[in-house]
Amino acid sequence: MNSTQEDNVICLACSVFKDDLIQLQKTEKLPFNKIDYFDSMLHMYPERLESEVFPRVFKAVTDGLNVLLLYGDCHPLMNEFELNKHVVRVAGVNCYQLILGMKRYKTMQREDTFFLLPEWVNRWQEVFRVHLGLDNQHIAREFMQDFFKQIVYIHTGKAIIADNYFKEIEAFTGLPVKVLDVGLNHLKRAIIESFNRLKQKI
Amino acid sequence: MKNIREIIELLGDTIKHGDKQSGRHVIEFWMKEHPYEDVVVKVLEPFLMNIGVTWRQGLLSLAQIYTATKLVEETVELMSSGVEKKTLCIKGPIVIGNAEEDFHSLGRKLVVAFLKANNWAVRDLGNDVLAEDFVDTAIESGSRVIAVSAMMYTTAINIQKIRDMIHRRGLTGQLKLAVGGAVFRLRPQLVGEVGGDGTAQTAMATPALMETLWNQAETKRGVNNDW
Numbered sequence: 001m002n003s004t005q006e007d008n009v010i011c012l013a014c015s016v017f018k019d020d021l022i023q024l025q026k027t028e029k030l031p032f033n034k035i036d037y038f039d040s041m042l043h044m045y046p047e048r049l050e051s052e053v054f055p056r057v058f059k060a061v062t063d064g065l066n067v068l069l070l071y072g073d074c075h076p077l078m079n080e081f082e083l084n085k086h087v088v089r090v091a092g093v094n095c096y097q098l099i100l101g102m103k104r105y106k107t108m109q110r111e112d113t114f115f116l117l118p119e120w121v122n123r124w125q126e127v128f129r130v131h132l133g134l135d136n137q138h139i140a141r142e143f144m145q146d147f148f149k150q151i152v153y154i155h156t157g158k159a160i161i162a163d164n165y166f167k168e169i170e171a172f173t174g175l176p177v178k179v180l181d182v183g184l185n186h187l188k189r190a191i192i193e194s195f196n197r198l199k200q201k202i
Numbered sequence: 203m204k205n206i207r208e209i210i211e212l213l214g215d216t217i218k219h220g221d222k223q224s225g226r227h228v229i230e231f232w233m234k235e236h237p238y239e240d241v242v243v244k245v246l247e248p249f250l251m252n253i254g255v256t257w258r259q260g261l262l263s264l265a266q267i268y269t270a271t272k273l274v275e276e277t278v279e280l281m282s283s284g285v286e287k288k289t290l291c292i293k294g295p296i297v298i299g300n301a302e303e304d305f306h307s308l309g310r311k312l313v314v315a316f317l318k319a320n321n322w323a324v325r326d327l328g329n330d331v332l333a334e335d336f337v338d339t340a341i342e343s344g345s346r347v348i349a350v351s352a353m354m355y356t357t358a359i360n361i362q363k364i365r366d367m368i369h370r371r372g373l374t375g376q377l378k379l380a381v382g383g384a385v386f387r388l389r390p391q392l393v394g395e396v397g398g399d400g401t402a403q404t405a406m407a408t409p410a411l412m413e414t415l416w417n418q419a420e421t422k423r424g425v426n427n428d429w
Contacts, residue, residue, distance in 0.1 A: 046388055047260070073356040076389035093303075093356050109305050110330065133263020136220035143268050147307065 006033050009198070010060050011191075012053065013070035016040040016095050016119045020156050020184055021070075028188060031195040032068060040095075040119055043074050044131045050075055061086045066198055068191070072098060088198040090190040099154055101186040112149040116177070118156060121165050128172065137172060144173040151177045156184055206244060213249045214256075217270050225273045230280065238281045242319045246274055250316075250406045268308060274315040281319070292321050296412055297340045298349040299327035302360040306353035309383055312405040313349065320409035333363035340377055346419035347412055349380040358385045358396055365397025375422035378415035382408070 009032040013021060018037050024030055036056060042049040053071070060067045067087040071078055072094035081087040092098035096115045097105040108115070120127045134140035144151075151169065166177040204212070209232055216225035233241055253270050256262045296317055300310055307329055317324050325343055327335060336348045348368075352358035361381055368377050381398035393401045399418075402411040 044264075045260075046384075073354040076355050076385045076392070079355055093354065106303070133265035136265065139220040139222065139265050139269055142222075142272070143265060146268075 006031055008064070009066045009068055009195070010034040010036065011068045011070055012036050012038070012056055012060070014038060014040050014043070014072075014074070014095060016117050017070055017187070019118055020099070020187055023157060024184055024188055024191075030191065034065075040117075041127070041131050046075050050077070057081060057087060066202065068194055068198060070098075070191070085201045086198075088194045088201065090194045092190055096154065098190050099156060099182060099184070099187050108152060112147065114144065114148040114151045114175070116151050116153045116169070118154070121153065121162060121169075124165060124169055128169075140172060141174040144175055148175060151175050153177055153179045155179050155181050156187075157181075206248070209245060210249050210252060213245075213273075214252055217253065217266050217273070220265055220269050222269050222272055222276075225269070226276055229273070229277050233280065241277060241281055246277060246316075246319060247406060250274070250404070254404045254406065264308070267312070271308060271312040271315060274312065274319065278315050278319045292323075293416070294323035294347075294412075295325045295343050295345050296322050296347050296349055297325045297327065297336060297343065297345045299331035299336060299351070300329040301350050301352040301357045302332055302363065303330055304352045304354070304357035304360070304383075305329045306351070306383070309353075309405070310351040313351070313382065313408050316405045316408055317412065322409060322412060333360075333367045336364050337367045337371060337373075337377070341371075341373075346376070346423070347378045347380055347415045349382070349408070349412070352381070352383040352385055355385050355389065355392070358383065358392055361396040361398065376419050378419045380408075380411055380415055 011021070011032045011034065013035055015037040021030070021035060038049075038053050042052060057067050057069065061084060065086070067081075069078070069081060069087060069089040071089060072092050073079065074094065078089060081089060090098060093105075095117065100108065116124075128140060129135040134143060151173065153166065166179075170177050209228060212228050213225050216222070216228065229241065229245060232245060236244070250270065253262065257267065298310060298314060298317075300307060310326070314324050314326050325339055325345065327339060336350065339345070340348050348364060350361050350364060352361060358381070361379070365379055368374055368379065378399045379397060380400050380402070381393055381396060382401050386392055386401050387403065400411050400415055402408045
């Protein structure tokens with residue numbers, strides 16, 4: 001099988017993109033109907049990411065599907081999937097760059113920005129305290145201020161901005177939270193570009 | 203005074219709870235009764251060896267690694283301010299930085315702290331360093347080793363540019379390239395793919411790697427004495 005008809009393409013995506021993909025599916029014609037999501041916090045645990053995502057890619061290909069991997073460079077072997085002609089990965093370093101575009105992403109990185117995505121805001125305590133291990137506020141503040149000058153919330157449109165969460169995050173980290181309104185054009189372009197590569201590979 | 207095993211356990215507990223201040227007090231107390239320069243071999247190395255074991259078991263959080271790094275940094279500063287200052291930073295310098303487009307500096311900071319603790323002078327160029335800046339700084343400062351850190355595959359492959367520049371300037375063998383970072387642990391073959399001359403599995407192992415690479419470069423330079 002393995003033709004690039006929509007039914008033969010599955011998107012395996014980090015859950016950080018879930019709201020964005022739902023939104024894009026409503027307004028655009030995405031080149032796939034099936035999407036499987038994986039917990040975005042796997043990013044913090046490469047071995048777990050490998051054990052959960054990689055077998056799913058292999059299984060999809062074995063089942064005769066083409067795979068569009070909506071992942072950044074979140075694992076050292078992620079790019080190896082490109083060797084399989086039925087798999088493509090979107091061209092991007094990470095989720096921030098896929099949403100912001102390379103130019104803006106680099107500028108903000110050089111401004112020592114910590115990026116905050118909609119999916120994380122509602123569970124910011126879990127992200128900071130459990131996954132980053134910053135449960136001691138004194139260390140959390142020192143760590144964040146040692147490496148970053150600002151926190152930027154990347155608002156892609158759908159999620160409601162919860163001001164109280166931002167205030168809590170500011171109080172916890174001692175860093176200002178700024179809101180950056182961005183559309184989904186860069187993400188959409190990355191998906192379409194990778195789908196076109198997939199068509200050429202097959 | 204507690205014995206060294208108790209000191210290490212105490213330090214482990216302070217890291218576990220992210221309590222850098224208490225860790226510092228433990229070290230300061232130990233240093234009052236021992237020669238400053240002994241703190242590296244007798245306290246920091248066994249302490250970081252324990253930390254390394256815990257880290258490999260996946261039981262150490264980012265915050266705990268950070269706390270350990272800061273503790274090592276502050277201990278090195280404390281040591282540098284001591285009476286044995288004249289014996290410090292007599293080797294090197296090592297030119298260090300994160301690869302082009304890499305902004306993950308925690309590992310590099312730990313390596314810098316450990317190099318300084320082992321009497322290496324360090325020229326730390328920070329994050330997102332271009333290949334030419336690495337090589338220019340190495341030449342200007344008379345360094346024999348460039349150490350590059352990268353977190354992800356995408357940024358690690360930029361290290362190839364440094365290898366190419368070393369080659370283009372006719373410094374192959376005379377200027378060594380050490381590479382490190384999370385991506386090399388999970389994908390060891392990448393060391394060779396990016397043109398690295400060597401890597402270390404932990405920050406603690408870095409001084410020994412620098413020693414080896416520096417000596418190799420010196421030997422090569424002795425043969426081709428045209429730098």
